[in-house]
């Protein structure tokens with residue numbers, strides 16, 4: 001039977017892919033794809049000797065672009081011409097008589113060959129070599145050129161008993177064993193023809209794409225038992241998916257549950273969620289029969305668009321959200337893997353190429369445990385640059401911003417807007433969905449010293465978010481030459497430690513209008529990187545918010561301004577605010593009865609909060625100065641010891657200080673802010 005015809009009966013959709021595992025000696029249905037194992041991801045040390053060659057040729061990490069000198073790897077120029085293809089593991093472990101060799105997901109041989117042990121002969125013939133045999137193990141480990149195409153392959157198999165468990169190299173438990181990028185997940189190739197490749201995208205994010213250019217399903221499932229020990233039947237999946245090319249019939253599917261039929265070991269039962277055109281469909285598939293479970297329309301489904309998908313399965317009730325819009329809520333799933341210990345989740349495509357970002361599967365119970373760890377101690381996945389991550393933990397993450405709303409005088413409008421725009425969406429992402437979906441970025445602008453930075457810190461404290469405090473000096477000068485990578489890593493970490501607030505203090509210094517002739521190339525690249533990364537925050541599921549402040553909004557790069565969708569003016573304090581400010585700053589200060597904060601507020605029209613703070617400090621020094629004028633330091637110390645040193649403030653201390661301290665912001669500047677506010681404020 002020609003290779004193509006193996007899949008001919010696939011037209012009935014997903015049913016055939018699963019039912020293809022059913023018994024039968026003369027067609028593809030005799031293939032036992034569980035024995036055809038492929039891994040996408042960082043290879044860990046194998047335990048079996050049969051797998052040793054495999055590991056040495058595929059070991060890699062998701063982060064490092066590697067030259068294509070690994071046997072079996074291919075270079076996917078079309079996907080990203082700057083990055084070498086990173087992890088493609090075309091080597092198929094072959095164990096037991098039913099297994100086959102395969103290339104990039106293509107099953108190269110007929111099922112009958114597999115059944116009758118002719119596979120070795122067939123494959124060997126195609127390869128033009130003679131496999132060596134050594135007792136019970138036949139291994140062919142040298143590169144072969146041109147066997148199935150241009151690529152080089154290294155192939156091995158052993159002749160072990162069919163029951164051998166040695167299908168996939170055993171993985172040592174990675175430190176971050178619950179949620180990780182797709183590259184650290186153990187995948188098993190199920191069936192079909194297609195391609196799976198992993199690279200880092202331009203933003204340094206690991207991207208795995210799976211592709212089937214024909215109308216045949218290509219399925220990868222993630223094996224539960226490999227190392228992500230999901231203890232319960234419940235799991236959550238979060239991922240960003242983009243369908244790269246699509247036509248009317250293009251489909252991708254998320255395999256929710258996949259197991260062996262306990263009544264018939266050759267049959268598989270699956271619960272799948274298919275995506276086609278504008279529909280999500282949940283189906284139960286058993287031996288070619290497809291039983292629809294639920295269907296929902298989703299107008300936002302489209303090719304070439306990032307879709308942030310979150311699936312949660314709890315007590316067999318499934319909830320699906322796409323970009324925070326709830327598609328399914330508590331749909332009760334039928335049982336698929338009755339009695340079977342095999343349970344799997346995964347992905348499949350038909351006539352489409354799907355890129356998968358940040359695929360995370362976790363057991364909610366165990367996840368809680370990991371989240372309990374302080375951020376500084378949480379393990380980092382492989383794709384994060386450890387060196388830069390350390391820098392970020394040390395210099396950028398503020399573990400305790402510790403500013404409460406109460407410590408900020410007035411600014412009620414700004415507080416309300418920020419609660420609505422930042423804090424609540426981060427705390428209750430489910431409510432802030434669809435039309436209520438949160439803003440990507442918020443800009444606080446206004447004169448210096450009006451409390452913008454304090455407000456940003458309060459947002460992080462009250463929203464219990466991880467606070468990434470970035471200034472131009474930290475991002476540019478300190479890590480000269482590494483700024484772009486630093487920014488990438490920063491956003492990766494923000495996603496990892498979400499909910500997060502990425503705070504850019506004085507963003508104008510970092511994101512001045514681009515394009516001037518004096519602009520340095522490195523600075524231009526850094527700016528583009530920041531913009532790209534902000535664009536990447538396309539989800540509530542990532543729960544990352546950018547918050548920025550500026551005293552010079554007019555200097556801000558236009559593209560940056562557009563990304564900071566909410567722009568809130570923080571003005572100089574009004575009289576009432578100034579009263580509150582004095583009350584805050586003077587609350588622990590001893591004062592004469594003539595001091596009235598209301599009168600002080602009248603005296604300080606035009607002062608910023610920072611000016612008022614300075615004024616209070618200046619006034620607080622005056623009684624001490626008066627004492628110093630007619631006493632020696634020793635005398636003052638003695639007075640202090642006896643508790644006779646009088647440092648209480650009187651009104652004159654303030655009125656005299658006001659004479660020497662003028663407001664730091666001029667009327668002209670105020671008008672400029674007001675003008676910009678009229679033009680660009682968005683609240």
Ligand SMILES: Nc1ncnc2c1ncn2[C@@H]1O[C@H](COP(=O)(O)OP(=O)(O)OP(=O)(O)O)[C@@H](O)[C@H]1O
Nearest residue numbers: 407408409448449450451452453454551609610613
């Ligand atoms: N509304 C306020 N409530 C309490 N303190 C305030 C307020 N406004 C200003 N301050 C005081 O001013 C100081 C400076 O505030 P902050 O740094 O937040 O201002 P800013 O607007 O970010 O200034 P800059 O633009 O210069 O960074 C604070 O440390 C605080 O003492």
